[in-house]
Amino acid sequence: MHLIARRLREQGFYAEIVPHSAIRKEELEDPRVKAIVLSGGPPSVHVPGAPRIPDWVLDLGKPVLGICYGFQLLAAMLGGRVETGCGEYGRTIVRVLDPGDPLFRGWGSEEQAWMSHGDCVREPPPGSRLLAVSENGYVAAFRAERQGVPIYGVQFHPEVSHTPKGRLLLANFARLAGAEAWWRPENLVDSIVRELRERIREGRVLVAVSGGVDSTVTAVLLRRAIGDRLLAVLVDHGFFREGEVEETLRMLRKAGVEPLLVDARREFMEAVRGVRDPEEKRRRIGETFARVFKRIVEENPDIRYLAQGTLYPDVIESGAAPGADRIKSHHNVGGLPSWLGLEVVEPLREFYKDEVRRLALALGLPRELAYRHPFPGPGLAVRVIGEVTEEKLEIARRASRIVEEELKKAGLYEKVWQAFAVVGDDRWVGVKGDRREEGHIVIVRVVESEDGMTADWTRLPYDVLDSISRRITSEVPGVTMVAYAVTTKPPATIEPQ
Ligand code: XMP
Numbered sequence: 001m002h003l004i005a006r007r008l009r010e011q012g013f014y015a016e017i018v019p020h021s022a023i024r025k026e027e028l029e030d031p032r033v034k035a036i037v038l039s040g041g042p043p044s045v046h047v048p049g050a051p052r053i054p055d056w057v058l059d060l061g062k063p064v065l066g067i068c069y070g071f072q073l074l075a076a077m078l079g080g081r082v083e084t085g086c087g088e089y090g091r092t093i094v095r096v097l098d099p100g101d102p103l104f105r106g107w108g109s110e111e112q113a114w115m116s117h118g119d120c121v122r123e124p125p126p127g128s129r130l131l132a133v134s135e136n137g138y139v140a141a142f143r144a145e146r147q148g149v150p151i152y153g154v155q156f157h158p159e160v161s162h163t164p165k166g167r168l169l170l171a172n173f174a175r176l177a178g179a180e181a182w183w184r185p186e187n188l189v190d191s192i193v194r195e196l197r198e199r200i201r202e203g204r205v206l207v208a209v210s211g212g213v214d215s216t217v218t219a220v221l222l223r224r225a226i227g228d229r230l231l232a233v234l235v236d237h238g239f240f241r242e243g244e245v246e247e248t249l250r251m252l253r254k255a256g257v258e259p260l261l262v263d264a265r266r267e268f269m270e271a272v273r274g275v276r277d278p279e280e281k282r283r284r285i286g287e288t289f290a291r292v293f294k295r296i297v298e299e300n301p302d303i304r305y306l307a308q309g310t311l312y313p314d315v316i317e318s319g320a321a322p323g324a325d326r327i328k329s330h331h332n333v334g335g336l337p338s339w340l341g342l343e344v345v346e347p348l349r350e351f352y353k354d355e356v357r358r359l360a361l362a363l364g365l366p367r368e369l370a371y372r373h374p375f376p377g378p379g380l381a382v383r384v385i386g387e388v389t390e391e392k393l394e395i396a397r398r399a400s401r402i403v404e405e406e407l408k409k410a411g412l413y414e415k416v417w418q419a420f421a422v423v424g425d426d427r428w429v430g431v432k433g434d435r436r437e438e439g440h441i442v443i444v445r446v447v448e449s450e451d452g453m454t455a456d457w458t459r460l461p462y463d464v465l466d467s468i469s470r471r472i473t474s475e476v477p478g479v480t481m482v483a484y485a486v487t488t489k490p491p492a493t494i495e496p497q
Contacts, residue, residue, distance in 0.1 A: 038070025
């Protein structure tokens, strides 16, 4: 769902996500809404309680495109035949029967497409046109009409990269619906700044900066809007990477933001001392952040607002899926509790990460910041498996720096989602010179991902792995073995803890 919206936005077509249970007729009737996409979803339209849409959605006179579940739902609503037990998974070839249809402009007669469905459409709705079929002869795309307006469905996923012409299909759909490609996040800087200035007329705004792109862009936008009524705070929890605090301060100062540096290293170390359980570790770090910020708010009674770098996916997620399993209690320096009593300001809540990177460049921030990898709020503390000790922190810190440096040297840094080193308590006997040494095992993890929800491990060239391994064992004291993590997410998560 987010990928569909992102693929459209990347191509300049503005898209918003609305849960099927929250659609309102007045909203969809707005002339700025040019078309409607129904996303993938649950396994079958036949299961009780499967999401539906009201029939009036098809009578709005606006083109509709159903994808996967959305396609099957449309087929069922319009009288086609949806059967169970005819799933197709992974890379497939679809045969396009009507390459003249505007939805398939630029497609050949056979193209690769990604499928992931358990049910299939055996017969398209009566009166509709069959546009494409799958290798198994199931319906892969159809076009129906209401009052001369097209209602399309595609069984495959045009939003994923394994459907090479999927992006094009989405753009074709937007164009045939009369949508214009006007969306450019970087053009919005002035209006965001104006809105912030209008909203925050008095009082100060607290923003917790971490050196990441989201909190930095938030701080720089606020600085432009309200000048020195912004209080940017960088809490040094001691779990930053090598040189990170200094680099963050330098970069923020250059962007006109003078942050208050709070050295809380001792406090955080005390909080996690002796803790092995990952969730407990995260809880204590979160609690310590809250305590530090409570002190700052108490010392500065003129603070009225708390600015956070919340992004669009978090806004959508927080309103949806109650009861979804929580794998880890993620938090970042922005995730501060409501009992601080501050009004929350979220200037990035309309944007995806890649759009925030574009905003960063438009604000004149360095490319290095804009394309920085995500770094968890609890920092290296979750990259140390088991108890956090000074020794293990130092190993994670130095080894991570080496991993990043080697990836940059090989021109791979911006191609991967994250790259880091992890250390735990397991040991490996080594020989250094003619001396026996029982040293630590460092695990290197480099992954590719679209959004952090799923990830694949990166097939790094052997010579890059070799330089990483050699440098870590020779430059980081106490390490005798380097291993490479070759498990996808799922089943593993990206961070070890
Ligand atoms: P996992 O380890 O759950 O991580 O697969 C998915 C993505 O989220 C990042 N991550 C965090 N980000 N606060 C954050 O802001 C956190 O507590 C946190 N824990 C994990 C992780 O780096 C990966 O990109």
